[in-house]
Amino acid sequence: MDAAEFRRRGKEMVDYVADYLENIEKRQVYPDVEPGYLRSLIPEEAPEEAESYEDVVKDIERVIMPGAASPACTELETVMLDWLGKMLKLPADFLAGTEGRGGGVIQGTASEATLIALLAARSKIIKLIQADHPDRSETDIISKLVAYSSDQAHSSVERAGLIAGVKMKKIPTDNKFSVRGDALQKVLEEDRAAGLIPFFFCATLGTTPSCAFDCITELGPICNAVEIWMHIDAAYAGSAFICPEFRPLLNGIEFADSFNFNPHKWLLVNFDCSAMWVKKRSDIIGAFKIEPLYLKHDHQESGNHSHWQIPLGRRFRSLKMWFVFRMYGLKGLQAYIRKHVGLAKEFESLVRADQRFEISADVVLGLVCFRLKGSNELNETLLKRINNARNIHLVPCQLAGKFVLRFAVCARTTESRHIQEAWCHISHLASELLQELPH
Template sequence: MNTTEFRKRGKEMIDYVADYIETIEQRSVYPDVQPGYLRSLIPEEVPVEPEMYEDVVKDIERVIMPGAASPACTELETVMLDWLGKMINLPENFLAGTTGCGGGVIQGTASEATLMSLLAARSRIVRWIQADNPDRTESEIFSKLVAYSSDQAHSSVERAGLIGGVTMKKVPTDEKFSVQGEALKKMVERDRRAGLIPFYFCATLGTTASCAFDNIIELGPLCNAAKMWMHIDAAYAGSAFICPEFRPLLNGVEFADSFNFNAHKWLLVNFDCSVMWVKERADIIGAFKMDPLYLKHDHQESGLVTDYRHWQIPLGRRFRSLKLWFVFRLYGLRGLQDHIRKQVLLAKEFEKMVRDDQRFEICAEVILGLVCFRLKGSNELNETLLKRINSTRKIHMVPCQLSGKFVLRFAVCARTTELHHVRESWAHITDLASELLQELPH
């Protein structure tokens, strides 16, 4: 949507809200719909081609208003997560459908998704152990639990371990910054011999530092055999899986218990909107379900209703699935794929420019929209370069450490980025690099 259309549509929406407030007393205070009413009112899948804005907005009165905030908020979320699950070709047992045991939920951030998966895994392992050994206390079991993640995993994974009060160990990665099966296997075996209880592995697809991918095709069966929960954190990379050519990066998800990515990162949806799926919703609900009277409702035990409050840390919820519904329909699957492909192409263009300049080196394989690069030379030199780049305020970059090297990260992610922006950025970087190199003693 360009700004001319945004002005028109935005103002229409303001009028819609004002009209709603002016006539609110004519509406019912409580919806008169049956559980599951929404699913039959909309298609089962995302449209491939963009829809007209008029058609999308018309559906607010037809689809949402009869279900008011609740249950429309819940039901649209379940269906949108099914749409999105199909868009990335998730195995069917992650979808809710009308009879599934799995399903999706919108969390605020990947930190919350990781924490929820760890808490679900923690309560599952305690349940399993106590079923055979009713005398073992929860705190004795907690003290022996071990969770694992890549040494490249995001800091929020370590934090989830701290919150959950369990040990979190870092699995060493290979030269591509990826966890392989053998590395995890060794640690798990050693810990078991030491009397500990390995129960959880958080795999990363698209690490923060360099967009590396753990080998989940190897790791998944290993976790399944060891009865460990496998969660997949694909916070950044996940959006790319809507393109068939990138979907192989997700192969192995069939072995996972839960999977998450941030639609707000790369799928043209505003922050926050972190999408998460679980195979067994009973596992996540079981982590801390509780039902005081003031939260009871008629359909409590019917199985027809999803009580998302059991799926997350907060109790209250916002109507975030509307963002997904609008974006999916206004872009269509094809439009979203075009967006991802264009950005990956731009990153590849940038990579080519770096490779063509002998003073620089590429530091990690460029798979999606992130290019890790540096000047050949000391860390100090690269730190100075980055400081100068960021202080001119024309572009902004965030660094990382890879194998002890200070590395610059060029990330293509804004909706409006074009080739000329990438070219101008590279010209700017090389100008500052040339200046810097000239200052050095020969």
């Protein structure tokens, strides 16, 4: 949608809202649809090709309004997570369908998804142990629990451990910044020998520092064999898995208990929208469900996403997924991902063509980690000059003790000329800096 169409459609939507408010008393107070009404009104999968805005918006009255906020909000969300799960070719276990035991939910951020997965795993292991040892107290069990993540994992994973009150250990990564099976195995054996209870592993696909991928085809079987909950955090990288050429990065998903990525990061859905799937939704609901009379209703079985998350109130966030998926179509979304990856590769080539610089990690998706050959101090100074100039903005990281600059392609409107201009600017600042140094 270009700016001209946005102006037209935006104004039509303002009128729709005003009409709704002016005529609200003509509408029904409470919907008379039956739970599950929505699924049959829309296709089972996202469209391949883009649809027109007109086609999408006319479905508001046909599909959403009869179900008002409830149950439409929950039902559209369930179906949209199925659509998105199919785009990613998730195993069928993760889909809700009409009879599945799995399913998806929108969380606000990946931090919340990790915490929810950790809490569900904690609740599950406590029940499991207490089934055999009814006299063991919850706090006694919690004191022995230990969760794991990559030493490259996002700080929110460590924070989830802090909130849940369980030990969280970082598994060392290999020279590609990936957790491998043997590294996890080693720590598990040590911890079990020390009397601890390993119960949760958070794998990262696309780490924040360098977009590295933990080796889940090795890690998954290890976790499954000893009933450790494997959660996969693919906050940034997950969007790319809708492209067949990037889908192999998700191989091993079949071993996971839960999976999460953020369509708000790279799939054109506005913040916040973090998509999370679980194989057994009873695991997650069982951890949080408390139901007083004022929250009971006649259709308990139709599901209530409040039991899947920390807050109880919920916004109707699946509407924006529905609009985006239909207005781009799967092909449009794939093209968007490919364009960004192409632009990152273009930047990588420019860096590689300059002998003063080095690439610090494999460029797999839209992130390029690079630095000047030389000291950390030199690179810190370069970063400072880049960010002080305020033409572009870079966020650094540490990789194997080295201070590294991160160039991330992430804006909707980025084109080749922006990449070229950015490189030209960086290269110029680097030249100035290097000239100032004593030879």
